Amino acid sequence: EAQVTQNPRYLITVTGKKLTVTCSQNMNHEYMSWYRQDPGLGLRQIYYSMNVEVTDKGDVPEGYKVSRKEKRNFPLILESPSPNQTSLYFCASSLRDGAGHEKLFFGSGTQLSVL
Amino acid sequence: AQSVTQLGSHVSVSEGALVLLRCNYSSSVPPYLFWYVQYPNQGLQLLLKYTSAATLVKGINGFEAEFKKSETSFHLTKPSAHMSDAAEYFCAVSEGGSSASKIIFGSGTRLSIRP
Numbered sequence: 482e483a484q485v486t487q488n489p490r491y492l493i494t495v496t497g498k499k500l501t502v503t504c505s506q507n508m509n510h511e512y513m514s515w516y517r518q519d520p521g522l523g524l525r526q527i528y529y530s531m532n533v534e535v536t537d538k539g540d541v542p543e544g545y546k547v548s549r550k551e552k553r554n555f556p557l558i559l560e561s562p563s564p565n566q567t568s569l570y571f572c573a574s575s576l577r578d579g580a581g582h583e584k585l586f587f588g589s590g591t592q593l594s595v596l
Numbered sequence: 597a598q599s600v601t602q603l604g605s606h607v608s609v610s611e612g613a614l615v616l617l618r619c620n621y622s623s624s625v626p627p628y629l630f631w632y633v634q635y636p637n638q639g640l641q642l643l644l645k646y647t648s649a650a651t652l653v654k655g656i657n658g659f660e661a662e663f664k665k666s667e668t669s670f671h672l673t674k675p676s677a678h679m680s681d682a683a684e685y686f687c688a689v690s691e692g693g694s695s696a697s698k699i700i701f702g703s704g705t706r707l708s709i710r711p
Contacts, residue, residue: 516701523686587639
């Protein structure tokens with residue numbers, strides 16, 4: 482089954498404790514992206530990746546890191562989490578061709594609370 | 597720079613009534629436009645996509661949207677609302693072409709259906 486898998490589904494942590502949210506897709510998609518969803522703000526892009534070893538900042542990259550060593554995986558790293566990073570996070574991937582983006586496939590989300 | 601504005605953070609209609617969710621976009625190049633739906637505790641799913649073919653786009657679950665370049669709009673409609681349509685709806689825009697990178701989302705519209 483084609484899917485984007487995020488882990489964990491829920492995470493409670495404390496300020497300053499490094500954490501990683503994993504994302505994996507089994508569709509051989511080139512494009513992967515991380516979003517955070519906050520009430521009234523919709524989805525805001527954190528980082529995206531056009532292909533292996535190619536990553537770029539989205540609209541709200543501060544406090545986050547990503548890596549794309551393999552095509553299927555795109556982990557989101559918070560080196561020193563702060564309470565303002567409490568949010569619902571979504572990973573997504575899509576197939577891209579010469580005409581642009583096909584549809585995004587989303588993971589089920591990770592609810593992060595930073596105390 | 598691209599942007600998306602969704603008018604109305606919350607829309608409530610009666611079951612069987614017309615659904616109209618508004619989306620206006622800004623893009624310096626011909627855009628790709630999307631509507632996504634998010635059911636409670638789930639990731640987003642694609643409803644429909646405009647990619648410069650037909651201006652009236654039909655999607656899943658009886659939804660459709662019309663691209664109006666003169667109004668820079670891409671409003672989502674459904675002739676007759678069903679209780680199962682209650683969800684949050686997001687309009688999104690991206691540039692077309694192989695260099696397309698960001699996909700920008702609106703702030704979302706929560707649709708409620710009254711019995």
